[in-house]
Amino acid sequence: MRGWLYLFLFALASWLVLSHLYPALIPTPAETLAFYREVGLSLILSSLLLTLYHSFSGFLVASLLTGLAMLLALYSRAFRDFLNALNVFLQSVSVLVWTIVFIMLFGVTSSIATILVTAMASFPALLSAGVSSSEKVVEKYRPLIVLLKPSKLQLYRHFIVPGTLPEMVSAGRVALGIALRISVVAEAFGSAGGIGYRLVYSYDLGIKAGVFAWALLLILLMIALDQLLLRRLEEWVKGWYW
Amino acid sequence: MGERLVLVRNLRKSFSEPILDGVSLEVRAGEVVGLIGPNGTGKSTLVKILAGVENPDSGEVFVKNPSVLYQEDYLLPWKRLRDNVCLPARFRGKECRLEYVERLDLENYLDLYPKEVSGGTRRKASLLRSLLMDFDVLILDEPFTGLDTRSKEELLSIIRELANSGKGVLVVSHQLEELFKIADRVYLIGGRPAKIKKVLGRGESGKGAL
Structure with a gap:
């Protein structure tokens, strides 16, 4: 907790100094707070909820794809090799490429483009963890698996899914962070709402307090989600296991 | 013979x-x-x-x-002891008959998770699982x-x-x-x-x- 206090004081002091040194570029904290009052709670909440919707939907799509990939990997060694290659490929594709491709396919105003960009950005983190932790679980319990001879579905349900949960929650924490960061980038390019869209809109209109206000909102949202929800979920799952 | x-x-x-x-x-x-x-x-x-x-x-x-009791217990930490010992029956779609439970003094532990019981009880649960297999x-x-x-x-x-x-x-x-x-x-x-x-x-x- 002390670390967070120091960080807050450091950030606030830096902000005050920089806004004093570069008043034409950087708004003061007071100006930024005034912007929040100006736009109103309703717009802030709706933008925040839309960004959360994009991020969580993209994360959910990536999670479902990972779950499916982990199941299919049990049936075929060739598919496991394909997944490894796919993962390298996905990590090599820039978010900008996904954004442009999906906007071309679904249009600027559709949420689908933003959700899919977010999904494709967070999918590699989940897929890597899913494939490697599946292999670890199967190796760890191989003597029992050989003895009990479960079907592939039983293996998936009783061993893989619960056995990989701690690693998947850790990976989910990372992936959701990626999803949140990427969703605003995607919103900036191809959406009619959300924090990313508002941020770029403020930039285009030269409202510097707006740029800072929306950026700050995103940072606070990510920290709150990570520290209040994801970190605790991760600790709970690990503590529950051993 | x-x-x-x-x-x-x-x-x-x-x-x-x-x-x-x-x-x-x-x-x-x-x-x-x-x-x-x-x-x-x-x-x-x-x-x-x-x-x-x-x-x-x-x-x-x-x-x-064969049924095997390995040197390691191989109990699944995410399942209660009851579900661990019944796993072989469950995989075969059969009813799990909990024979030997009282003889191994496990009746009070079946609803606990492996991490909640002693090493000796884990060993007995693993033994029970091997006994309950066909x-x-x-x-x-x-x-x-x-x-x-x-x-x-x-x-x-x-x-x-x-x-x-x-x-x-x-x-x-x-x-x-x-x-x-x-x-x-x-x-x-x-x-x-x-x-x-x-x-x-x-x-x-x-x-x-x-």
């Missing part, structure tokens, strides 16, 4: 160095067979070969429908480790009952006293790489043999 349930002939196995060298043994229906040897003589490797977890480098291995031959690797005196006596009695009902039982242990109480035949394994040094019949003493 009962049906042959385990046959191992001239088995060899190496990892980075030779572990087992020409090991041969057999277990027939209605028999309790012991395998005794010091630590590090490849007994658990032999058990894993019999279970099909490891492959031998050479030699003949035949095992008819099997012709039961292979027990160090089954007495971590058990209290009463549970050891109960296990000895269960092993004898299983043999009397026509099952084969192979007990791998370094605890001589328990094994000589019940075994029809005891294989003494030793050396590096390990070989069968001696085979003792019922009533013969193994003291000093290793």
